[in-house]
Amino acid sequence: MTKENLRKTGNRMEEAAADYLKSQGVRILERNFRSREAEIDIIGQQGQTLLFVEVKARGEEQKSGTAYEAVGISKQKKICRCAEYYMYTKGADPYRTSMRFDVIAITMGADCRISWIRNAFEYVPYSRSKPHWRVL
Secondary structure, eight states, X not given: OOHHHHHHHHHHHHHHHHHHHHHTTOEEEEEEEEXXXXXXXXXXXXXXXXXXXXXXXXXXXXXXXXXXXXXXXXXXXXXXXXXXXXXXXXXXOTTTSOEEEEEEEEEESSSOEEEEEEEEEOOOOOOSSSOGGGOO
């Protein structure tokens, strides 16, 4: 699959994930929010909780692991840093804001199956002495 086709497929899967979350009562606040080091596919709100959602799609016949397994510790740390930056830009305190890190796993095939993994991983605080957005 070409890079352009991968991007189009990724956009379609993110759109399907956003539609699914909306149908579950999640208010979508941002899509493809970027910091210098990472990107969060979907930022939503459910009640008073901020949701930081990573969307991963895999074909039924892919042997490289499940979509959920593709969100390893390195990716989790990057998502957490990006979430810190998002809250910094919005004036929110990450230690006083209710937040959750979820994964939407999409299995592509004859029909798309969407799995919403709530609390897929815990918040991993950034380990630098200063927040990364101030070290630019």
